[in-house]
Amino acid sequence: MMLIKVLVAGILFVAPSVATAQWAPAEQIKTYTVSGSTGIELYSQIGEKGPLVGDQMRTIAHTDFKLLWSRKYEPQPDGSCKLVSARPSLTLIYTLPKAGKLPDRLKAKWQVFSDGVRRHELHHGEMIVEMVKEIETVSVGLSVPDDPKCAKIRTDLTAKLGEISRRNRERHRDYDRIEMNNGGNVHQLILNLVNER
Template sequence: MRRMLVRVVAGSLLFIPPSLAAAQWAPVEQVKTYTVSGSTGIELYSQIGEKGPLVGGQMRTIAHTDFKLLWSRNYQPQPDGSCKLVSARPSLTLIYTLPKAGKMPGALKAKWDTFAEGVRRHERVHGDMIVEMVKEIEAVSIGLTAADDPKCQKIRQDLTARLGEISKRNRERHRDYDKLEMNNGGNVHQLIFKLVNE
């Protein structure tokens, strides 16, 4: 229930030791909501189908985790003609879109609260996966060196290729997780079942 948007910006920073750099960043979280209403679980779920986040311009979903990722990177030519990436600092914003319900009868509210909390926890796992991906990118980036690269061009191509592989694995992780959660008997499937059945 998430899609990704990556924006990468190359820049420069003063040298920061890798251990210190890794300890200094944390993701920023934004939560967006859309409102549904109804007097039954089926009505609420029907509203989700009408108002939920539109993913890929084609399909509505219950919730959505997106992110914006910016990088400040310091490439430094070395005396031997190589280039080294001495620091790579991420700026990560996680963007959660979640359903929010208006007023409803007390018994339905209890069911909705269980559903909404389960959806929030599901999306939080997607957020954690994104953070793990960024940490992997950081680990691969800092200290990366390219020989015979005085203008620091080869190293950028090398890094781009490595990031492509990391991104591909990340997308597969998210797909596998959603498949597990949405399949018959999965956590999200059970949340929906309990909401719509009286």
């Protein structure tokens, strides 16, 4: 049987933000259709049609995001520069499998599998939102001395955001590792789908 790893959010860092007020991410759902008369046939179709990520590896589902920022830097009277606001525009993009016509005996099994995969991906989305909130917290109020043209602050901020992004990628990898290991939630979902009972 083909082993398909569920990979994590594509870490695509985009650019600069104005903050403080409440914000909420937008969501975009993409689907690809699989069909078959057995769980193994459905899983095999996932292996053929699932989203390609990373090193062009097929996955069951995938969470990606687009992140843009509106930031306001202000030179201060003492020659420093302060980032006074940073507002994100975040779109979470989920790619999920969708079943075509299924025999009645397979519908319930597929629903359990599909719901579980969706929950898994939504958790990736929650982690991305947490990352963006951390970026917002680190950004707003950041100040750099002797930076009247607000140039050094951008370098400092980029370094801080790089570290946040690195930790975020690790979180997603660790989560997938747990979920895909023997006995993990996604591993169980796969077994329940493909085992004929």
